[in-house]
Amino acid sequence: MTIQGALPHYKTSRARGVSLPEVLVSISLFGIVTAIVANALIPSLRRMSLDSRMSEATGNLRNGVATLLAELRMSNSVAPYLLRTDTEGIGCSQNLKIDTDGKSMRFFTSHDSSSGSQGREIYYVGYRYDATKKMMYRGEVTMPDDLCDPTTAPSDPLSTANAAPMVKNIIPQPGEMVFSQDNSLVQVKYLIEVTFAGVTAQQSFESAAFIRAM
Numbered sequence: 001m002t003i004q005g006a007l008p009h010y011k012t013s014r015a016r017g018v019s020l021p022e023v024l025v026s027i028s029l030f031g032i033v034t035a036i037v038a039n040a041l042i043p044s045l046r047r048m049s050l051d052s053r054m055s056e057a058t059g060n061l062r063n064g065v066a067t068l069l070a071e072l073r074m075s076n077s078v079a080p081y082l083l084r085t086d087t088e089g090i091g092c093s094q095n096l097k098i099d100t101d102g103k104s105m106r107f108f109t110s111h112d113s114s115s116g117s118q119g120r121e122i123y124y125v126g127y128r129y130d131a132t133k134k135m136m137y138r139g140e141v142t143m144p145d146d147l148c149d150p151t152t153a154p155s156d157p158l159s160t161a162n163a164a165p166m167v168k169n170i171i172p173q174p175g176e177m178v179f180s181q182d183n184s185l186v187q188v189k190y191l192i193e194v195t196f197a198g199v200t201a202q203q204s205f206e207s208a209a210f211i212r213a214m
Contacts, residue, residue, distance in 0.1 A: 046197050053194040054201055057169040061205055064136060064167040065188050068127055069209040071109040072096075072186055096186070096211065102177025104128040104158060105186075108143065126157035127166075129178045134171055134193070139163035169194050173204060184210050 075096070096107040106126040122143040129136050139157035155162065170190045172178050180187045187208045194201055 046199060050194065050196045050199055050201050053196055054192065054203060057192045057194050058203065058205065061136075061167050061170060061190060061192055062207075064138075065205075065207045067138075067166075068188065069186075069207060071125055072107065072209050072211050074111070075107050075109040075211065096181065098179050098181055098186075102179050103131070103172075105179045106157060124154045124157050126163065127179070128158045128163060129170070129172070131172075133165075134169060135165050136167040136170060136190075137163040138166045170205075171202075186211055 096105065098105045104126060105128075106124065108122060108124055110120045110122050112120055123140045124143050125138065125140045127136060127138050137158065139159065139162035141154040141157045141162060143154055157163065169192060171193050173189045173191050176189045178189060180189075185208055187206065190205045192203045192205055
């Protein structure tokens with residue numbers, strides 16, 4: 001006897017995977033989005049880094065010039081002497097000397113010190129701008145109490161042996177002297193210049209102090 005009937009039909013299902021073309025398209029889209037985001041962020045990050053370097057350079061210059069001006073003000077407590085270049089040695093005529101190019105200055109000043117004969121030490125100090133290295137240097141020489149003794153002429157505080165770097169990343173302002181004096185007003189003018197990732201930024205800096213007019 002033959003039994004006829006419909007055989008059961010079983011449906012099978014297969015989970016569909018991601019094809020290679022789809023993976024490649026996804027990677028391409030991700031790369032495009034990443035490039036767009038990076039192009040938008042990189043200039044901002046570069047500017048932030050440049051601003052950070054400018055802020056640091058400005059702070060360093062501000063501190064250096066503050067020291068310079070403080071020493072200038074302290075020079076008012078020292079008799080007005082100037083190192084002479086003739087055989088008389090040190091002459092009692094002037095306290096401050098700024099070179100004609102406006103890139104260096106020298107003067108006598110005093111700092112409080114317990115080792116000094118009158119509770120202070122007298123120094124012959126100098127500040128110099130080096131255009132090649134874009135730096136400001138400071139040097140000092142300890143002075144005896146009797147500054148007018150012609151046998152005790154001090155060495156140059158801005159010599160290689162005495163001067164040391166103080167501030168970097170600075171250049172002169174166009175058409176201006178770094179150090180200048182107008183009667184009792186002494187001015188310091190610089191441009192701060194920093195570079196990052198091929199981008200250069202500049203910022204002007206000026207400060208001044210009033211001293212005893214000579």
